[in-house]
Amino acid sequence: MLELFSQTLAVTVPVFAMVLLGIVLKRIGWIDSAFIGTASLLVFKGCMPTLIFISLLKADTHAAIGFGLLSYFTLAMLASVGLALAWGIWRIPREDRGVYVQGAFRGNCGIVGLALAVSSYGDFGLALGGIFAAIVIVIYNVTSTVILAHYSADIRSSWRDNARGIATNPLILGVVLALPFAFFDIGLPDWLMRSAQLFADLTLPLALICIGGTLSLAAIAQASRIAVSASTMKLLGLPLVFTALAYALGFRGSELGVMFLYFGSPTAAASFVMARAYGANDKLAAAIIVLTTIAAAVTINLGMFVLGSIGAI
Template sequence: MNEMLALFIATLNVTVPVFAMVFLGLVLKRIGWIDDTFIGTASTLVFKGTMPALVFLSIVRADLDHALRPGMLVFFACATLITFLLLWGWAIWRIPRAERGVIVQGAFRGNCGIVGLALAANLYGDLGLSMGGILMGVVILSYNILSVVVLSSYLEDGRTSWRAIAHGIITNPLILSVLAALPFAGFGWQLPVWLETSGDYFARMTLPLALICIGGTLSMRSLREGRTLSLQASLMKMISVPLIATGAAVLMGFRGTELGVLFFYFASPTAAASFVMVRAMGGNDRLAANIIAISTLMAAVTVTAGIFILKLSGLL
């Protein structure tokens, strides 16, 4: 019993700091210490500046023999595609046609770049950041392409420009930071000490600032207004997808750090980017916002439970 309690406390030590920052953002927004202008500016700073710096430095410091796991990258891409198709089949069976695209995207597109990466860093340190940063390239490609496919299939008023999507992927700051960092890690190049130290200061803002912004964008009104569809999508995102994908990873032989990073990415709540894409394509953005709010609040429980079970079973 004492060992189980110690394991549970160790699990909370991984998840609570991450989700505490999310709920801190929610509180700060409610008491007026941060507002939508701050959140918009800070989110831009994170996406275009601090997060690419964090990913770049984590890979530069990494030993690619340990951080670059081709099998994990291939598995994540395949598992994402399979769960996406399963969710689409479920939506055809259970969801009204007009809302299928929004529901499917909300049920498979996780917030890996912030929540998943923060959890990986909290549990595995620089190795988790390096592995998670490299995996982000696969995440960005697969999530954007599959989201456009399913939304375009049902949003009649949407206008999809594949050239614009491709340009957005190619110029994504996270992908560029990964590509820029790989030669440094591969050839053992060193940054000047002053530059690495300054970059470190800049990059350290990423996770707390990003998590506070997530909390600031949560709407309790959205949670109260959540109806059956948004709850169904959230349950799929936070329970069904992690169970299926992580179970498959276990059967494929993934263990330890690889399994942990995969679980964090599969179990991440719905990404805020899903709202942006739905809104841009003329879909039900209120439904998309509800899914983000509900799945993010659920994540504090489901991610903690998942890590505890995996640790208890000796898989992590």
């Protein structure tokens, strides 16, 4: 328990520190709104797709992973979108509904989830986590594109516009371009991989600094009810439902453990980038990310402790 708690903090504390750095840099005038807008666009269109591409190239796509496991995980992720959307339609004002729904289901699986899976389960965690990451990237970005476009006050789009947005989404393109290289073991020149890795490494710090630059205590206070509701669903409601269902269906050990870590990951920084790109309430998106990032250190460790105490993992 203590070791896992330390591993979780090693991932979450640096993340929150970068958000804090963004707040400080904005306060002292080293970054401004123009920088945040440009940097967010760079992350969304360049850095993050490159990170996705490289992560899939490094994942072991030929590992012996059960079809039932992948099917359940995929269905659980789709169902989480449906539950978040249903609650949002019932309880959340329309102007904030798109950001709420995305914040409630979109986990930081490709960074926090994968890092914890590797720390907890080694090579198996890397293999399964890499495949899970490819699945959620497609699901998250397709559903987020449709939901944010539908509820955007600035963007009025048809189904044809939504389809075009999905097909041209840089994050989805990163997955599509990587799949042939990953499945057919097509290598890239070492100099190209190193250059791409340097560019990809900008993703998390730049996105989190932008979050901090946008964030304000006043914004958190104004959006507290919605932000807390989305955070509660992301860290408690959805992980509890889908981990319990996985246990009931007979999943155990490292498979259940990796799924829980993905279900319970804090809200992804990409949700802020996409909210800003669609003219949605990016301050609410930032508040949800910060709240879930802080609370995840507790909820993930508590969940792993409970699963371990009943012999599930």
